[in-house]
Amino acid sequence: MKNIVIGSGPAGRLASYELGKLGEEVTLIEKKHIAGTCLNEGCMVVCALTDISKFIDSNRRFNEYGFIKSQIDVSYDKIVAKIKETQEMLRKLNQMENESVGNNVIYGEAKINEDVVEVNGESMEYENLLIATGARPQIPDVKGSEYGLTNKDILKLDDVPDKLNIIGGGIIACEIANIYSTLGSEVNVIVRSEFLKEIDIDVKNYILKHLISDVNVMEHTDISECGKNKVVLSNGNELEGVPFFATGRIPNSEIAQGFVDLNPDNTIKVNEFMQTSRDNVYAAGDVTGGWQLTPVARMEGICAARNMANYLNKVSYESVPQSISLNTEVSFVENEKIGDIETETISLPAIAGPGAFWKILSGDTGYAKIEFDKQNNKIKKINSISPSSVSDVAYLSYLMRIDSPLDEYSNFLEIHPSTDTNYKIIKNLWL
Structure with missing residues (x-):
């Protein structure tokens, strides 16, 4: 076998698909479910439940305005059943996509023995190997930790808990708190240090005051x-x-121990080509540490695949956009190309745009904070809270990555109101 990929999450699945499109021979090995944590236990599950919490939030708002009178009776077990039904459909589509380019998909637990991968009692030699085995929740070493739930257990709950104690203070903790407090749980978030310590303090305070005040x-x-x-x-x-428990994640790197070099935190050590300490062995996605984000894992997987097919490719982590999925989305990005130069900071409350019309009356359409390099007409940092911030910041991060001055945005023709927020942000910077 020319190329073997172990793990079918965003990194492994996209790498396999890219290799197949390039005409390469590929076997993709998956231990459990295709599409990995993202679809089966992570961001897709969070997004599905956040769609429900957004609906509940909108219903409450419309009742307060008086033009809709309704009560919502949430059936958590039916929500879970429909999420699982959707996951089954997406798994089939993801497998069909890989098989459509000639890839062979195998289910089983792989083991690496030098130049051989063993799975289901079969040994397969390879020319190139990609390890994309992801990561799993980290469980703190405390008495009774076996009673703690993680993101892996969300779809195992029978009902919405009356009371929920979330241990951890990062993005996952914030998203889970928003979902279950909106669904009716009494939620505590217990943080050893500071809540959302990696994000801007003003944005954090806005989230606490306006988005998860309960x-x-x-x-x-x-x-x-x-x-x-x-x-x-x-x-x-x-x-x-x-x-x-929302206390971080640890890499599923046991398969590579003693085979390739690991970092001190047991993530697999790779270079900018996603290459490990062995020339023909690559790694990508959460198992390598760094940005544990689905789009980054996809980017790393595709980069590794191209190098495996002898198309030289490097990965770049400049201006990576991030988000927190809440009833109003929170997104942020920083342009690392702009160094320690004098910048201006502006704040823009109540930015209207897609999904914001019915929030205007209550004045909670959002908030943006932008650090701006006025001399070169470029954004250094942006924090945006709005119903459309995910797409807004993704677009602006692209301008950052291609090092484009913002006056070139004048050539962009929008579909109203899709980019109203971008337009208002950039217009204010121009002024």
């Missing part, structure tokens, strides 16, 4: 024990509620 966030607080329906804090106080 959530009780407890910073500089640790836990000492978990129970089936409780969390014991380090100060001895007990909080009733189901424990949920």
